[in-house]
Amino acid sequence: MRVIRKSNYEEASMACAELIASQIRLKPDCKIGLATGSTPIGTYKDLVDMYKAGSLDFSKVTSANLDEYRGLGGDHDQSYRYFMNTNLFDHVNIDKSKTFVPDGLEADAVKACTDYDAILESLGHLDIQLLGIGGDGHIGFNEPADDFCVNTQCIDLEEQTIQDNARLFFGGDLAAVPTQAYTMGIGYIMKSETVILMATGAGKKGIVEKAFCGPVTPRVPASILQLHPNVVVIGDEAAISDAVVAKAK
Ligand code: F6R
Numbered sequence: 001m002r003v004i005r006k007s008n009y010e011e012a013s014m015a016c017a018e019l020i021a022s023q024i025r026l027k028p029d030c031k032i033g034l035a036t037g038s039t040p041i042g043t044y045k046d047l048v049d050m051y052k053a054g055s056l057d058f059s060k061v062t063s064a065n066l067d068e069y070r071g072l073g074g075d076h077d078q079s080y081r082y083f084m085n086t087n088l089f090d091h092v093n094i095d096k097s098k099t100f101v102p103d104g105l106e107a108d109a110v111k112a113c114t115d116y117d118a119i120l121e122s123l124g125h126l127d128i129q130l131l132g133i134g135g136d137g138h139i140g141f142n143e144p145a146d147d148f149c150v151n152t153q154c155i156d157l158e159e160q161t162i163q164d165n166a167r168l169f170f171g172g173d174l175a176a177v178p179t180q181a182y183t184m185g186i187g188y189i190m191k192s193e194t195v196i197l198m199a200t201g202a203g204k205k206g207i208v209e210k211a212f213c214g215p216v217t218p219r220v221p222a223s224i225l226q227l228h229p230n231v232v233v234i235g236d237e238a239a240i241s242d243a244v245v246a247k248a249k
Contacts, residue, residue: 003248005240013042029060033129051092058094066140067183068104102182109154129192137220141183150187204239
């Protein structure tokens with residue numbers, strides 16, 4: 001486990017963008033797992049800036065996103081497809097037909113999950129998976145549970161997640177936040193060559209420490225990353241405690 005602790009959000013975002021950019025330069029046809037939420041917005045902006053400056057080429061990159069709200073289509077401004085388009089895909093030369101997000105409009109949950117697993121299977125493993133972390137330790141939308149879920153699943157979102165998402169998105173309207181989402185399973189996340197977990201802000205400090213310094217348990221889904229051979233934790237001083245830095249090998 002590597003830990004990169006920067007003094008603020010901007011520097012952490014740039015460190016994360018640099019890692020992703022290095023991967024794309026090293027292997028132009030790489031496969032990258034992407035996250036949404038507030039955390040990676042700065043990183044996506046930095047990647048767009050690199051592309052506009054002519055130092056990054058997305059033309060051969062394939063991407064797979066972690067999750068999508070069940071019931072929201074790509075045109076809905078709170079869907080994760082829309083988020084990816086507006087924060088990254090619309091501003092770089094990525095081939096959108098090679099950007100994958102679970103189909104939120106597929107009402108049949110079993111089909112939505114098996115379809116996404118078939119796509120992921122066809123991609124093989126990812127080179128890099130970017131993750132944020134939820135206040136309850138979720139990665140993707142894999143919420144605390146009795147077991148680590150291997151495959152893509154339809155999940156009932158926890159109350160805390162619904163509240164966090166209403167606070168940051170959906171114009172603060174709790175009732176507008178969907179209660180279910182399709183999420184890539186933890187099995188596929190763990191298959192990625194490298195996993196980058198990014199966490200910033202004081203609100204994440206406790207859960208990041210729990211995830212990387214506490215026991216490995218499906219009650220804290222991100223704790224499974226302690227078993228990944230190549231995980232990089234990137235964050236700011238507010239989110240990354242000394243105990244997490246001390247865990248770096
Ligand atoms: C989003 C995702 C979630 C978020 C997490 C943190 O695709 O998979 O796990 O990474 O909820 O969200 P923010 O970054 O908004 O704190």
